[in-house]
Amino acid sequence: MRLLTPLGSPNRIAAMIVATLMIGAMTSGCGNKEPYVKHASVIDVNLPIKKDDTEAKGKTGLAADKPKNDVVTADVGVKEGGGVVLATAEPAKSNGTQEKPKADPVKNTGTASTQQKPAQKKTVQPILLQKPTEPDVNYISKQGEKLVALTFDDGPDSHFTPAILSILKASKIHGTFFTVGTQVNRYGTMMKRIKADGNEIGNHSYSHKDLSKLDRNQILSQIKQADVLINKQAGFVPRIVRAPYGAVSPLLRTIMKENHRDLIGWSVDTRDWAGSSVATMRANVNKNTHPGGIILMHSFGSKLDNTVQLLPLIIKDLKNKGYTFVTVSELLAAKANHKAKK
16 A cells, blocks of 8 residues: 655655756756857948957958848858859748848859949941032132122021122122021021022031030031031032131031131121121221121021111222122132232
8 A cells, every 4th residue: 555745744845856956957058049040141341340240251351241130141252343242051940030131142153243244335436527519719819909708697597688688689799608507407498599699608507506515426417417408408518617606626627627628717796696786886897807807797696687787888888998799718719829829
């Protein structure tokens, strides 16, 4: 027959104490540390190296950023060219709550995932100008003859241009019209009249841009587009060119020389474009015109009523002073012949 030990007996108490000690020994090695997990992490290569980040350092000694949950990151290597390559490790098993890496793992192929091939530059085809097809002009001035050229920019149009043409025709003289491509495109019939009346036509760019601020192909484009339109309406490619605003650069001079074009300026600016009075412009012309001079006026604009009034007055004044009116090309030819005689 088996005897039961009373609940409070010394043997019972001793047994309970032994059991407690055994349970404590079994649990003494357990702790609350996060699991050691390796995964890829994006890094900032400019971060300073920390002394306590030895586990995250790679061969280059660069320290990886610590994730917010203090999960240890993988080794990091830096390849030539500055690209970052992340070496990944298998994550340790967890309770299924581990945060997935924000970046996809990258295989170490020797090329960084963020590295891109340099974009290939597109080859820009150079613009070529057609050689001038304007008929050659030869003008031999008489001994002591005083020549002057009247020029008109920015046209043609349907208002001021025909009025100017009528005055020139009535005075039995010719002028030179530096035409803008966009205007030529709109007023082709007026271009034909300019030519039919014996006047000269020059290139004043396609859209009146400041050519001194453009690169080579942009300059060539402005000249070529105007050439095409002038040729369509007048039947030739002009030799003479006037830069809008008179703005000239070394590049523009070079391009004109390469393409056998004469870059034309002026010696007297009437300032008709500014709405100057007839009296002011007349005084300016009479005071500043000299043999071989080129007078600047306009045949299109918003303030040219005074130009139409001025024109017959200065024609009369200059004729009285013994001047002969010629086109720009005739003036250039006369100067060339004069030099040849020396």
